[in-house]
Amino acid sequence: MFSKLPWTNKDSNDSSQPSSDSDESLTTILSTSNERSQLTLLIATCAESMRHRITDTFTDTEPLDTAHQPDNDDALHNPDTDISEDGVNALDAVKEHERRAAELYEPKTMELKEAALADFDAWRDKVFQRVGEAVDLQEEVKEQKEVKRVDTKGESHTQSRLSSQTVAGGKPWVPMEMDVGVNETMVKLYPQTPTPLSELPEEKRALVLHSILLLLLSLEHYVSYSRILLLRLTTSLKLDMDLLAEDEGKTARALLTAALQEMNADGEMKKKKEENKETRHWKVGLASVAGAALIGVTGGLAAPLLAAGIGTVMGGLGLGATAAAGYLGALAGSSVLVGGLFGAYGGRMTGQMMDEYAKEVEDFGFLPIWQSNKTADTGKTADTEKDNRRLRVAIGISGWLTDQDEIIEPWRVLSPSIEGFALRWELEPLLKLGNSMSIMVKSYAWSYARREIIKRTVFATLYAGLWPLNLLKVSRVIDNPFSIAKARSEKAGEVLADALVNHAQGERPVTLIGYSLGARVIFKCLIALAERKAFGLVESVVLLGAPTPSDSADWRKMRAVVAGRLINVYSDNDYTLAFLYRSSSIQFGIAGLQAIQGVKGVENVDVSEMVSGHTAYRYLTGKILQRVGFEDISVAETEREEKELQEVRAREEAERQEKEKQSKPVDEIAEEEARDIERKAEQKSQETLMSRATENLSLNENGEGVRRGTK
CATH class of the missing domain: 3.40.50 (Rossmann fold)
Incomplete structure (x- = not known):
């Protein structure tokens, strides 16, 4: 991992110093410490909104709606004629409301809630640490994280009040309207978090989003939390959803291109088979990527992907070679990790692994x-496989x-x-x-x-x-x-x-x-x-x-x-x-x-x-x-x-x-x-x-x- 990036050694308040390799990076895009602080605050606020969504799942503030329900006496004596639009009568509705309230306090429900929050918090901590390293504001990020945790326990923080407006009145989380565009839908689902960064030129906002994508990938996975965080950042930075989708596609192709350039599939297979003759290891099928191959994970990482190579294949995405490699961390140094990210280059979903299932x-x-x-x-061809990966x-x-x-x-x-x-x-x-x-x-x-x-x-x-x-x-x-x-x-x-x-x-x-x-x-x-x-x-x-x-x-x-x-x-x-x-x-x-x-x-x-x-x-x-x-x-x-x-x-x-x-x-x-x-x-x-x-x-x-x- 790149715990410290070369351009973060300079004074954080000195924006006049060029980076060591003239690459674009977060510290050149966001040239002042205040702008970088705004980014960490934005990420912390978006993450808190995501956490609040989890707690919402385990609350029931939906009032009992009897506006369209028949009288309870009728429900008891004439069950064939008291069916409401939702298929339940008034008596059933009352019982259902009471059942839901009791269900929230069942041990299994509470256990699921605690597990969901613990899993999310573990991911969030890693994101905060990685972003703090990249913008050289670890201490400030740590303070923001602790403040958010205290606020969460207090149930009175600003972001929670903002999020709760989307579920007020006992309606579904997002009352859906038909025939709305993707961008409009996403703004409804993930409301814009006010930030001064949204006033930056569009090119800079796009580079910020791309940098965060690479930082999230450096965690060596792209879990659903990471995707939702990027959706929230996209709406908050007032960017088009197509831009995020395009960025994801280009990044996927760039990673695979760099990985395949560094990996001789046939040679890798023979080498790993020899190294692991006496050791226990697991194998992953590669589906027709430069020929079928097997990679033994315990044999160590593959040859590093050169930073220059990453920069070359990511040309046009905005960041320079060193910045891209630095943000990707260990992922930029291993074709094995890249393969793991994509399910061994897509082979796990269509290879022998499925035989077991x-x-x-x-x-x-x-x-x-x-x-x-x-x-x-x-x-199929290697190029086709690479182009199909997302x-x-x-x-x-x-x-x-x-x-x-x-x-x-x-x-x-x-x-x-x-x-x-x-x-x-x-x-x-x-x-x-x-x-x-x-x-x-x-x-x-x-x-x-x-x-x-x-x-x-x-x-x-x-x-x-x-x-x-x-x-x-x-x-x-x-x-x-x-x-x-x-x-x-x-x-x-x-x-x-x-x-x-x-x-x-x-x-x-x-x-x-x-x-x-x-x-x-x-x-x-x-x-x-x-x-x-x-x-x-x-x-x-x-x-x-x-x-x-x-x-x-x-x-x-x-x-x-x-x-x-x-x-x-x-x-x-x-x-x-x-x-x-x-x-x-x-x-x-x-x-x-x-x-x-x-x-x-x-x-x-x-x-x-x-x-x-x-x-x-x-x-x-x-x-x-x-x-x-x-x-x-x-x-x-x-x-x-x-x-x-x-x-x-x-x-x-x-x-x-x-x-x-x-x-x-x-x-x-x-x-x-x-x-x-x-x-x-x-x-x-x-x-x-x-x-x-x-x-x-x-x-x-x-x-x-x-x-x-x-x-």
Whole structure:
């Protein structure tokens, strides 16, 4: 580590002295000690806001809202007519409020809170120390840190009062507005902290942000806390979010370029194998980066990356060679550490490491969303691999399949500004579920039943069990596939949590997005992470149409392990989800049908006007993410997805109209359709599986993803 940088030896108040190598650095960008003090104060204040967000998760100041609830006496005597918009009656609301209040003081909840704060404080202390070293203001940073800690205990500090305004009135942490831009959304989520530094020229503000990024990377990881701190600094310095994303991309490519220049993969492999013959060591697969290689960690660090080399590849980012290398610390001196940051250059998510996790379930693997410039020999090149690497990872998880391509297709809406993967899990059960569901929702029986359900609202139907008889006739077609896939999703969620804890993604923050049972995989993953006290791994989460409970206890655990946004997207018009979930416990509600209440920091997004059926999520993921101001969305892919949905709906409507022309009774049509759906769904699933077997998993041979055949 560079505990003292060469340009910090001069008098801190002397701005006339040039740096030793004429490089730009924080001490030349912020030429006075006052400006440098403002930077440390800004970082301390942003960190305190982040800490306050954690404590908010474990408070419940949301008042009991009975404005839309019926009278309690009516609730007791007429349960079939007192269903509110949120699916609960007034008596249930009172009980739920009391339950949430008691839950906050349960030992497990208090233990989770203490663990979350301890983990955050450990990260914050390291950041303060590193920033203090860089600006030569260690003592001042230490004083600011201690002041903030005292203020936190007193619960009366200015920043806490500022943060609390965003959750006043018992509303969700951020009342979401649709169709807002990314920058506007981020300012809402992470309000600007007033600072004189925001008045500096834009070029200087950008260099300050870039310097802090390198300092955070010098901690040898880029955890979710670090990403959220940078988002807060970006809004406070009044910079565009695109600038941060671009800076992250350039820095990732620069690090990998420098590392690959210094590493002869084949020579490194042979050397380490010889050095570690008699010692225990672990190996990391490198996925086609200058040829497959193995690095033994216990053999010591690789050859140092020269400061000049770092400066060369980071040309155009603003900082000079010595400054960049100094801020990166030990990371600038080891290709092994760079490899660890990126999950061994991306190989852990697509290499042999995944085989271990695939043993836990029948099918499990991460598939890269974007691949380009493939060569005829290996399918990819070192340059392509380098260009595809990012400092952040997104994992998209589909909830059912009608074709193998749907593992990846819905997630092409994610732009290359983030390193995107699709999770392939339990292919056979998801195919059976997807084919059964897609055929069922096109049936005349479902169309007829849906009209009957609408007359009572989905919640009245769900709670009273008033499902039309002709719909129950086709229930056997969908119930078994859903039950099997639902059970498998729970195991897949635990396996995903294990992969993240073991840093399959490297030392980078992960964003998780899933619809339907894919959202349930994420739900189980986050619960498992909370139980293991695994903080700092997950940046943001979006659950669309989640077939999961909506009770506050589970969502509080989830909120505790997500540093950024936790978004619950729901539709109270999702009759398909209500029907699928009807046999499960509904006492705590269903997240995909209603808002999450009682947990600060959960963003509830109602898309009822967009989503009238569960299958629509497959084609609306991009549009929904775009409308809530989510980062990393491809506009072109989102438009393509919407067009595809229109075509699907047109075909479904044509098939329903054809059924309506028949003169048979509805019950008779339903029985015939049930037999027809079973036959078609099974046939289509088997065709897809046979096609997959014929391909013999050729993509796996190119190192693009681990695949295991279904049993």
